[in-house]
Amino acid sequence: MALSIAHLGPSGTNAEVAAILYANWLAQKTGQEPVLCPYPSIAQTLKAVGQGQVNQAVVPVENSVEGSVTITLDTLWQLGTLQIQWALVLPIVHALLSEAKTTETIRMVYSHPQALAQCQGWLETFLPTAQLIPTPSTTDALQHLEDNPTVGAISSHRAAQIYNIPILASPINDYPDNCTRFWILSLQPSPGGHCTSLAFTVHDTPGALVKPLQVFANRGINLSKIESRPTKRSLGDYLFFVDLEADARNPAVQAALEELARNTETLKIFGSYGVLPSQPFLGEERGIASVRYSGSHYG
Incomplete structure (x- = not known):
């Protein structure tokens, strides 16, 4: 039975490209031919695995310009059962797609909130009066064009090719080194690797956060990232996402996690994993064409 991989759709999103690159790598490594399954949102993508x-699932978790993709973190905490298998870093290039001949006629620009934010400087310079309208994905933004020269959409070169829409300007992202980190998740145990991700809540007492962090400091375990998110239980109540430069299979790390559990209210460990090199996969159009798709999950 073919391995099924969920991602944010429709076809043409950066999440789809990340899924394709991972599927190609998996096919080369195992001989399996995965089936891609596009979903209308990141939350639905993750829930499809959990259910x-x-x-x-292949989902974006962090962008080098805009930071964390909060819906990914919030849904991962909510589900609590998914394990990270791999990470993949994908260079992101945004383009302005439109039927307009020049930017002067454009009055509205549609795209995913992350894409709009990553192009904020360009938009303020070249389209300062345009209304910015968020969409579920960069590909969903394209349905608003409809031969209308007053509308533009921020999407990818791949989407422009798939849907035969002209590119008016590219690249329009504010920073050339714009990259997004994706996680590959499943219900299976994580394979181990030099990165470990977890999240926890603490008791509402003075110094409650210091104790968990000291657990790692005492053992020389480096934290590459720590970020707070609201628990949604009450104002001022937070949970903390942490990335470690360590493998949970290491006895010293296992001891740290056991002590961490004693110093937190709730602890969820999302696994240890490695990072797939994305560069060898870029531009493999033959591989992209060979990937199979399941039926639509759009209602």
């Missing part, structure tokens, strides 16, 4: 509808 057993698909085997794995």
Whole structure:
């Protein structure tokens, strides 16, 4: 039975490209031919794995310009059962797609909130009066064009090619080194690797956060990231996402996690994993064409 991989759709999103790159790598490594399953949102993508509808999911977790993709973190905490298998870093290039001949006629620009934010400087310079309208994905933004020269959409070169829409300007992202980190998740145990991700809540007492962090400091375990998110239980109540430069299979790390559990209210460990090199996969159009797709999950 083919391995199914969920991602944010429709076809043409950066999440789809990340899923394709991972599927190509998996096919070369195992001989399996995965099936891609596009979903209308990141939350639905993750829930599809949690509910057993698909085997794995590829979701964005952090952008080098805009930071964390909060819906990914919030849904991962909410589900609590998913394990990270791999990470993949993908260079992101945004383009302005439109039927307009020049930017002067554009009055509205549609795209995913992350894409709009990553192009904020360019938009303020070249389209300062345009209304910016968020969409569920960069590909969903394209349905608003409809031969209308007053509308533009921020999407990818791949989407422009798939849907035969002219590119008016590219690249329009504010920083050339614009990259997004994706996680591949499933219900299976993580394979181990030099990165470990977890999240926890603490008791509402003075110094409550210091004790968990000291657990790692005492053992020389480096934290590459720590970020707070609201628990949504009450104002001022937070949970903390942490990335470690360590493998949870290491006895010293296991001891740290056991002590961490004693110093937190709730602890969820999302696994240890490695980072797939994305560069060898870029531009493999033959591989992209060979990937199979399941039926639509759009209502």
